[in-house]
Amino acid sequence: MLQQGLFTQLAEAAQPVRATLQPVLSDPRVLFVWALVAVASVGVLWWDIRANNQALPSMMKGVWSLVVLYSGPFGLAVYWYAGRTQIRGDSLWRRGLRSTAHCYSGCGAGEVVGILLAQGLLGLTVGWVAAITFGFAYTFGYALTVGPLMQEGVDFWTAMRDALYSETPSITVMEVVAIGADLxxxxxxxxxxxxxxxxxxxxxxxxxxxxxxxxxxxxxxGVKEGMQNPAEMGQGSAS
Incomplete structure (x- = not known):
């Protein structure tokens, strides 16, 4: 009863936020503008990778493409700050951003698939939508860590164990917030x-x-490495 009462109070307190957001996020003009901005951001990313950052591994090119596709200019700004070979010098913040981007690319794909399937196509109840979407997001994010580890020569069970403790905290927080906000x-x-x-x-x-x-x-x-420093992959001038 106490938990239900607390949940009800939180929902009522947050109602003004939802009432403000829903009209904006229901406007076709906003969707149209966002689509244009997102496509332009991906175009800038691909131009920069082709012109200046061919040294990036193919996996990271894919990671950044998904990050910018999901988040438009915000994702592009993260790439520009932390993902280009022209960064002035690596830092904890840049490593943290690259690690988050790597997690985000896989989890985001899983979240999109889960939401589309559970809510968009099947029209399931909120509980099922949340559970299925989290399952897809976790699986996609987990696989995106296990796969590269095995490519580096790590055996399957070691890769599974390492990914479990290194990725579970960030995936869980990311998806609890993302799925909760969406629903x-x-x-x-x-x-x-x-x-x-x-x-x-x-x-x-x-x-x-x-x-x-x-x-x-x-x-x-030291639980995560933060992905390789891109400045070590190319000889681009700092910017």
């Missing part, structure tokens, strides 16, 4: 609704922001 704003939206898509866009970026401090802490204590 908070658009739990009753359908796949044909503008609100469905813009709430998904917003939730993905909120998940990134929530997971960044977790990855920063994991990198700082």
């Amino acid at each position: 908070f704003v658009a739990a009753e939206a359908h796949i044909t609704d503008v609100l469905f898509w813009l709430a998904l866009v917003l939730s993905l970026s909120l998940g990134f922001l929530a997971a960044f401090p977790v990855n920063l802490a994991l990198v700082s204590v």
Whole structure:
């Protein structure tokens, strides 16, 4: 009873936020503008990779493409600060951002698949949508860590164990925030609704922001490496 009462109070306190967000995220003009901005951001990313950052591994090119696709200019800014070979010097913050981006690329794909399937296509209840989406996000994010480890020569069970303790905290925080935000704003939206898509866009970026401090802490204590310093992969001039 106490938990239910607390949940009700939190929901009522947050209602003004939802009432403010829903009209904005239901506006087709906002979706159109966002789509243009996101496509332009991906175009800038691909131009820069082709012109200046061919030295980046193919996996990281894919990671940054997904990050910018999900978060548009925000994702592009993260790439520009932490992911280019022209960075002036590596730092804990840059390593934390790269680690979060790596996690975000896989988890984001899983979240999109889960939301589309569970809410958009099957129209399941909120509990099932949350559980299925988290399952997809965790699986995608986990696989994106296990696969590269095995490519480096790590055996399957060691890779599974390492990914379990290094990725579970950030994936969990990222998806609790992202899925919670999505369902908070658009739990009753359908796949044909503008609100469905813009709430998904917003939730993905909120998940990134929530997971960044977790990855920063994991990198700082040595649990995660923060991905390779891109400045070591090329000879581009600092910018």
